[in-house]
Amino acid sequence: MLMQEHGEATVDTTATPAAKVQPKYRQIVESLRTSITTGQYRNGGRLPSEAELVRRFGVSRMTAVKAVQQLQQEGLLVRRAGSGTYAAELSRSLKPVFGLIIPDLGNTEIFEPICKGMTGSPSTAAGQGWSLAWGHSSTQTANKEFEAEQLCRQYIDQHVSGVFFAPLEFGPRRDAVNRRILKALKTARIPVVLLDRSAIEFPGCSEHDIVGLDNRRAGWMMTEHLLRTGARRLGFFAREGSAETVDDRIAGFRGALYAHDVPLRKGQVVRADPADIHAVDEALKREKFDALLCANDHTAARLMRTLHSLNIKIPQDLRIAGFDDVRYAELLPVPLTTLHQPCLQIGSAAIAAMLDRIANPTLPPRSILLNGHVVIRQSCGFDASVTTA
Numbered sequence: 229m230l231m232q233e234h235g236e237a238t239v240d241t242t243a244t245p246a247a248k249v250q251p252k253y254r255q256i257v258e259s260l261r262t263s264i265t266t267g268q269y270r271n272g273g274r275l276p277s278e279a280e281l282v283r284r285f286g287v288s289r290m291t292a293v294k295a296v297q298q299l300q301q302e303g304l305l306v307r308r309a310g311s312g313t314y315a316a317e318l319s320r321s322l323k324p325v326f327g328l329i330i331p332d333l334g335n336t337e338i339f340e341p342i343c344k345g346m347t348g349s350p351s352t353a354a355g356q357g358w359s360l361a362w363g364h365s366s367t368q369t370a371n372k373e374f375e376a377e378q379l380c381r382q383y384i385d386q387h388v389s390g391v392f393f394a395p396l397e398f399g400p401r402r403d404a405v406n407r408r409i410l411k412a413l414k415t416a417r418i419p420v421v422l423l424d425r426s427a428i429e430f431p432g433c434s435e436h437d438i439v440g441l442d443n444r445r446a447g448w449m450m451t452e453h454l455l456r457t458g459a460r461r462l463g464f465f466a467r468e469g470s471a472e473t474v475d476d477r478i479a480g481f482r483g484a485l486y487a488h489d490v491p492l493r494k495g496q497v498v499r500a501d502p503a504d505i506h507a508v509d510e511a512l513k514r515e516k517f518d519a520l521l522c523a524n525d526h527t528a529a530r531l532m533r534t535l536h537s538l539n540i541k542i543p544q545d546l547r548i549a550g551f552d553d554v555r556y557a558e559l560l561p562v563p564l565t566t567l568h569q570p571c572l573q574i575g576s577a578a579i580a581a582m583l584d585r586i587a588n589p590t591l592p593p594r595s596i597l598l599n600g601h602v603v604i605r606q607s608c609g610f611d612a613s614v615t616t617a
Contacts (some may be wrong), residue, residue: 252287255384259285264304269315272603274404275305277312301325302386323388324358326582328377329409331372331396332422336526337554338571339394342423345575346392353398358579361388370569372396373405374433380409383418390419390582395427397471403427410436419585421578425471435593439578439587441551442597443473446567447480449602450549451567455488457608459519462490463511464497465531466523474523477551481521502531509538512546519547519608525554525566528607532560543609553603563605570598 263269276284281292281339296313299305302325307313333339344361363382376396383391391413396402406427413420424440426432455463464481466474478497483494495515500507502522508531511517522528528550535542542548550557553568575594585591 231574251293252285253298254297254382256281256285256287256292257298258385260295261302261304262300264315265301273315275313275315298386301359303359319546324586325361325386326358327361327379327383327386327388327391329376329383329391330394332394338424338552338569341571342545342575344580345572346575346579348572354418358389361386365557369394372402373399374408377405380412383536384412384416388418390421390586392423392578392582393427394423395425395471397425398467398469402469412612419582419589421582421585423578425473425573429472430475433593434595437581437596439574439596440598441475441569441574442477442599443481445597446551446600447477447521448484449478449480449600450551450553450567451481451484453602453604454519454521454547454549454608455490457519457547460490461516462496463515463517463520464523465502465511465520465527466499467499467501467527468521470499470501477521491601502527503534505534505537508534512538512540517546519549522548522550525550525557525564527554528564528566529556529560532562532564532607536561542607547609548607551600553600557603558605560607562607565605565608566603567600568603569600573598 260275262274269275278292278296280288281287281295282289285292296305296307300307304316305313306316328343330339330343331412333343343360345363373396393409393413395406400407410420410427420436422434422436422438422440426434426438427436428434451462462481462485464478466478482492482496485496493515495511498507498511498515498520500511502508520531522531528548532542532548535546535548542544548562548564550564550566551569553566557564557566577598581594581596
């Protein structure tokens with residue numbers, strides 16, 4: 229059964245993590261968890277009511293409810309309508325709870341269907357009970373970093389069975405925050421499966437399982453498609469500070485150009501804000517691109533707006549393509565050619581990888597990379613009736 233946890237604690241962005249006082253509901257959670265795990269409340273034993281918790285800890289009723297819901301999500305207690313709250317049977321309490329640390333959930337579209345793929349995994353249908361604890365993340369980069377570390381601490385306190393982590397992208401502190409999160413989870417002996425990206429730049433090797441798209445192959449496929457349209461002065465456009473997945477796509481882009489005897493040039497990879505009209509204009513005048521492959525659909529959509537401001541027509545003057553196949557890709561003024569990510573399958577594979585990791589902790593780290601497929605639309609000026617492998 230899927231149990232969701234939505235943003236447990238209010239974030240104080242003016243305080244440092246070390247200065248945070250433990251929320252009152254966490255005090256109740258820790259006290260009751262200790263009582264349950266030490267046997268004070270035997271299997272099926274009745275726990276204090278919410279009213280009793282309010283009196284004992286001097287908190288509001290909502291705080292007491294929040295604490296009880298947290299322990300219920302962990303599988304340590306059950307609530308019976310009209311009867312009360314009881315310690316769970318042993319078989320129920322042992323069901324794993326997996327935490328999600330996905331700072332871009334709600335902002336980067338691929339993660340929502342990946343999570344949906346987790347909940348619809350064949351592992352669930354096979355009767356292996358587990359639950360997911362969901363965390364909230366804001367849209368501000370500084371808050372994302374803070375909230376990611378806060379969620380990590382919460383999951384460690386909750387003794388979750390494993391964590392799915394999509395490392396932070398962008399922001400000057402992302403690498404340090406990613407390292408701290410992984411170090412804390414390793415110290416707590418909590419298995420980690422990375423989603424979409426590694427936290428270590430190539431050629432470094434992650435010590436965690438990674439599940440995502442085969443980005444190098446994806447970059448190669450999209451580049452070959454643009455070459456088939458007749459483009460010869462291709463460029464790759466990405467934001468500064470992008471995740472290492474973008475570097476893999478660039479490697480595929482360059483590999484395809486080399487394989488097709490297209491000269492490699494220093495200025496082919498443009499790293500800039502796609503909304504920066506001056507940077508975009510300068511790159512186009514310098515390199516005289518006839519096609520741009522963008523790091524993702526979001527970058528492509530923002531670049532399209534900038535190109536419109538520069539009176540550059542798509543695809544007549546410049547072909548554009550992206551990656552991900554987000555929902556709005558076909559709704560843009562010029563529908564976007566892109567590479568579709570198999571997000572549901574990535575989610576299912578991630579759950580399978582986590583269950584394997586728990587069953588066999590000594591397995592070597594694995595990279596489980598899935599293939600996508602090209603979705604042809606008008607932005608590359610190619611006949612949409614023609615398919616690519």
